[in-house]
Amino acid sequence: MLQTRVKASKILILISFVSLIVILIASLSIGPTGISLTSLLPAVEATIWESSSVEERRARLVLIDLRLPRTLIGAFVGAALAVSGVMMQGLFRNPLADPGLVGVSAGAALAAVATIALGDDLLSGWVSLFGIYALPISAFLGGLTTTLLLVAAAGRGGPLMVGTLLLAGIAFGALAGALTGLISYASDDRELRDLTLWSMGSLSGASWDKVAAVLPFAILLLVALPATIKALNGFLLGEAEAFHLGINVERMKFVIVGLTAAAVGASVAVAGVVGFVGIVVPHMVRLIAGPNHTIVIPASAVIGASLILAADIAARMVVQPAELPIGIVMAIIGAPIFLHLIIRRGFTA
Amino acid sequence: MHILSLSKIFCQPKYSFVVFALIVTFTVLSGKSAFSKSKPEEGRISDQKIVSIGGDITEILYALGLGSRIVAVDTTSLFPENVLKEKPNVGYMRALSAEGVLSIPASIILVSEGAGPPNAVAALKASSTKYVAIPDDPSAEGITRKIEAIAAATGVVPEGKRISAKISADFADLAKKQKLISQKKRVLFVLGVRSGRISVGGKGTSADGILQLAGVENAAKYFNGFKLITSEALVAMEPDAVILMKRRGNHSGDAFSKLQAVQLLSANKNGYIREMSGLYLLGFGPRTPDAAREVMEWLYPEITSKKE
Numbered sequence: 021m022l023q024t025r026v027k028a029s030k031i032l033i034l035i036s037f038v039s040l041i042v043i044l045i046a047s048l049s050i051g052p053t054g055i056s057l058t059s060l061l062p063a064v065e066a067t068i069w070e071s072s073s074v075e076e077r078r079a080r081l082v083l084i085d086l087r088l089p090r091t092l093i094g095a096f097v098g099a100a101l102a103v104s105g106v107m108m109q110g111l112f113r114n115p116l117a118d119p120g121l122v123g124v125s126a127g128a129a130l131a132a133v134a135t136i137a138l139g140d141d142l143l144s145g146w147v148s149l150f151g152i153y154a155l156p157i158s159a160f161l162g163g164l165t166t167t168l169l170l171v172a173a174a175g176r177g178g179p180l181m182v183g184t185l186l187l188a189g190i191a192f193g194a195l196a197g198a199l200t201g202l203i204s205y206a207s208d209d210r211e212l213r214d215l216t217l218w219s220m221g222s223l224s225g226a227s228w229d230k231v232a233a234v235l236p237f238a239i240l241l242l243v244a245l246p247a248t249i250k251a252l253n254g255f256l257l258g259e260a261e262a263f264h265l266g267i268n269v270e271r272m273k274f275v276i277v278g279l280t281a282a283a284v285g286a287s288v289a290v291a292g293v294v295g296f297v298g299i300v301v302p303h304m305v306r307l308i309a310g311p312n313h314t315i316v317i318p319a320s321a322v323i324g325a326s327l328i329l330a331a332d333i334a335a336r337m338v339v340q341p342a343e344l345p346i347g348i349v350m351a352i353i354g355a356p357i358f359l360h361l362i363i364r365r366g367f368t369a
Numbered sequence: 370m371h372i373l374s375l376s377k378i379f380c381q382p383k384y385s386f387v388v389f390a391l392i393v394t395f396t397v398l399s400g401k402s403a404f405s406k407s408k409p410e411e412g413r414i415s416d417q418k419i420v421s422i423g424g425d426i427t428e429i430l431y432a433l434g435l436g437s438r439i440v441a442v443d444t445t446s447l448f449p450e451n452v453l454k455e456k457p458n459v460g461y462m463r464a465l466s467a468e469g470v471l472s473i474p475a476s477i478i479l480v481s482e483g484a485g486p487p488n489a490v491a492a493l494k495a496s497s498t499k500y501v502a503i504p505d506d507p508s509a510e511g512i513t514r515k516i517e518a519i520a521a522a523t524g525v526v527p528e529g530k531r532i533s534a535k536i537s538a539d540f541a542d543l544a545k546k547q548k549l550i551s552q553k554k555r556v557l558f559v560l561g562v563r564s565g566r567i568s569v570g571g572k573g574t575s576a577d578g579i580l581q582l583a584g585v586e587n588a589a590k591y592f593n594g595f596k597l598i599t600s601e602a603l604v605a606m607e608p609d610a611v612i613l614m615k616r617r618g619n620h621s622g623d624a625f626s627k628l629q630a631v632q633l634l635s636a637n638k639n640g641y642i643r644e645m646s647g648l649y650l651l652g653f654g655p656r657t658p659d660a661a662r663e664v665m666e667w668l669y670p671e672i673t674s675k676k677e
Binding site for chain 2: 023052053054074076077078082085086087161206207213214217222224227230271336339340341342343345
């Protein structure tokens with residue numbers, strides 16, 4: 021069994037990397053304008069020298085300014101959400117744990133909704149200060165604030181209690197949801213439509229500024245994630261056992277919670293609320309390759325990125341020239357896969 | 370065991386490949402049509418191909434006689450009724466996809482100032498296609514400003530002047546007649562009835578705007594936006610008249626008149642309850658003066674029958 025798992029992990033990593041590369045190329049070449057990667061060279065030329073050709077400027081706008089940032093953001097969001105799912109499930113030793121569960125998404129969404137609905141009056145200073153970045157920054161701060169409140173509630177200066185954290189997360193999520201509901205009740209129908217669309221998630225607002233905004237978070241996750249692998253594997257046995265393995269349990273809990281807030285906050289900030297990645301991807305990986313986080317974390321990141329990018333290609337092509345919110349596409353793809361996995365293999369992972 | 374687990378492994382990524390295969394099919398099918406007409410066209414202004422983003426803009430373009438030049442619209446373009454069926458649809462005006470809009474071969478994009486998201490709008494502005502922002506202000510002056518901006522961008526200035534002059538004259542006439550009203554009637558605009566609760570238009574809504582133009586008082590002026598009220602609140606408001614929004618294939622009138630509270634209203638006893646098309650009444654386009662006049666004539670027949 022162990023040997024097949026090792027073999028399976030190797031094949032899984034290989035397949036997922038190959039499919040990520042294929043999907044990255046597809047994401048750059050497919051779009052409603054019909055401009056494909058063959059226009060890349062003129063597009064790059066147009067970027068370096070100020071081109072006067074309409075055709076080249078068009079290729080540049082579509083490939084370099086629209087699709088490339090969109091692909092990068094999509095890959096980040098997919099990887100970040102999948103990895104935060106892994107971290108949450110590992111920390112809570114609960115297969116249903118999801119970034120949404122501890123209220124981080126709800127907190128981020130509340131801040132974003134407040135910015136959309138109150139941007140014209142109450143929060144106008146905040147909005148004029150940050151312009152079009154007011155929304156992403158609010159979402160990130162909302163996610164972070166919720167996480168800090170959670171840690172304060174569950175820690176109270178002492179050790180972080182996982183049970184309290186989970187329940188407090190549900191309570192904070194409910195409270196943030198209620199406040200969000202209150203704001204949408206008070207908003208007009210145009211704002212309401214904005215809120216609904218935003219809550220369904222989309223990558224269509226991707227731009228180089230947003231790439232720059234998530235870059236620090238991407239680097240932080242890349243650097244810090246390897247350090248959590250040992251702790252997450254230790255937590256699989258239980259906290260006491262992890263402690264006896266020489267893991268600084270309390271510190272690692274804070275690190276994992278903080279990393280999750282950063283990953284989810286940054287994702288919600290650039291793409292709105294996109295569900296299912298955090299729960300489908302890690303389960304898929306564990307069912308195939310087993311629970312070792314040395315495999316689960318990188319494989320989840322790569323598969324999460326591929327999944328989001330595939331969903332995004334569908335989102336922009338199916339109803340073109342309009343676009344579907346990616347959250348809807350994700351749920352349509354993700355929910356059946358998840359059901360299939362549960363029914364075929366049982367919920368044993 | 371080996372074969373079994375291998376098959377399971379291949380089972381999982383298969384999904385992404387299936388999705389991928391579907392996507393490739395979509396692209397081949399849609400790419401073909403996009404390729405064949407992807408060059409933006411310059412040239413004589415009468416050959417202009419227009420993308421219209423905003424229901425009011427589409428309506429005004431048709432009023433200016435430019436309907437045939439429109440090559441794509443957004444989902445808020447509900448008048449004339451067949452536009453959405455006949456023309457490609459770029460989605461909701463506040464959730465545009467920049468690449469989707471750019472895939473339409475057009476020479477000019479007319480965009481309502483309320484369009485979004487900001488990044489998509491910025492990308493459209495940066496494209497080589499001419500981009501014109503049209504002011505969006507639900508008032509009498511707003512309508513004429515809109516018409517003149519659209520006429521200027523599409524090269525039909527005289528026609529635009531003619532229509533906006535007519536609309537200004539209509540509004541001036543409405544304002545004059547308003548002065549003759551001795552006692553303003555209180556009117557409630559009902560958007561719809563959901564499981565016994567009534568959705569009505571408060572202050573700051575387009576319904577409030579049209580009621581003001583018609584010289585009536587909004588019975589629901591105590592709150593902002595469209596809100597759900599209870600039957601009891603309806604009785605307490607005691608409006609002189611009720612306007613129900615008529616939707617396609619949906620008779621909110623039936624649901625409304627079945628409410629017990631409605632039986633108590635004097636508006637019901639006096640027969641001052643009627644349905645009106647939502648697009649006509651709330652659109653704030655070229656038909657707005659007509660809609661306002663219709664409401665005024667209905668409620669103050671003694672004033673509007675005085676012919677000059």
